[in-house]
């Protein structure tokens with residue numbers, strides 16, 4: 270029998286690691302400046318935390334190993350993760366999981382354009398292979414960054430299962446972890462993610478992961494442009510985020 274982790278495990282959610290968009294730009298909070306990202310990782314390392322990809326985090330989530338660990342995830346597959354996050358992760362010996370959108374490789378965050386969010390390039394297949402070759406992991410975020418709640422089951426199955434196959438071909442590595450776009454999911458989507466043989470799925474529910482969480486509906490800890498080091502520490506090491514659970 271698995272025993273649940275005795276310490277809550279934070280799984281951090283980052284999006285873009287890039288200089289912030291001009292003041293007033295929509296959703297600029299989702300861009301963490303490269304220098305701030307370096308400070309975040311530096312602080313975690315100094316505190317003795319190991320930053321881990323979802324695969325590396327699995328034994329901890331399953332209660333098989335104990336330790337000071339933090340999951341690091343990036344949503345959407347931005348090229349600026351490769352440019353600005355990878356050197357920092359490598360410096361600390363950290364791994365992470367970047368959730369990519371398989372039909373939009375080398376394109377941009379087209380799903381955001383109607384909200385007035387500036388286009389930002391997404392990694393190509395070759396760049397995803399660079400990411401993997403450097404010790405990082407690729408996860409799946411559907412084929413087209415869809416609203417799963419708005420689609421019929423057959424389309425959801427394609428978006429979830431084919432995304433895995435397409436990304437495995439693109440990056441030449443197993444893709445075993447899924448992230449629900451927009452944090453939208455319901456029980457049928459959980460079943461489809463399990464059917465597609467994903468080992469975990471992350472959500473936008475806030476909180477650190479505890480033994481009570483399904484591996485296919487894991488809460489995460491958002492990290493924003495405005496997240497200072499003291500706040501990041503509180504999110505990781507205290508019940509600060511857990512109180513925000515829904």
Ligand SMILES: [Zn+2]
Pocket residue numbers: 344345410414450451
């Ligand atoms: Zn996304």
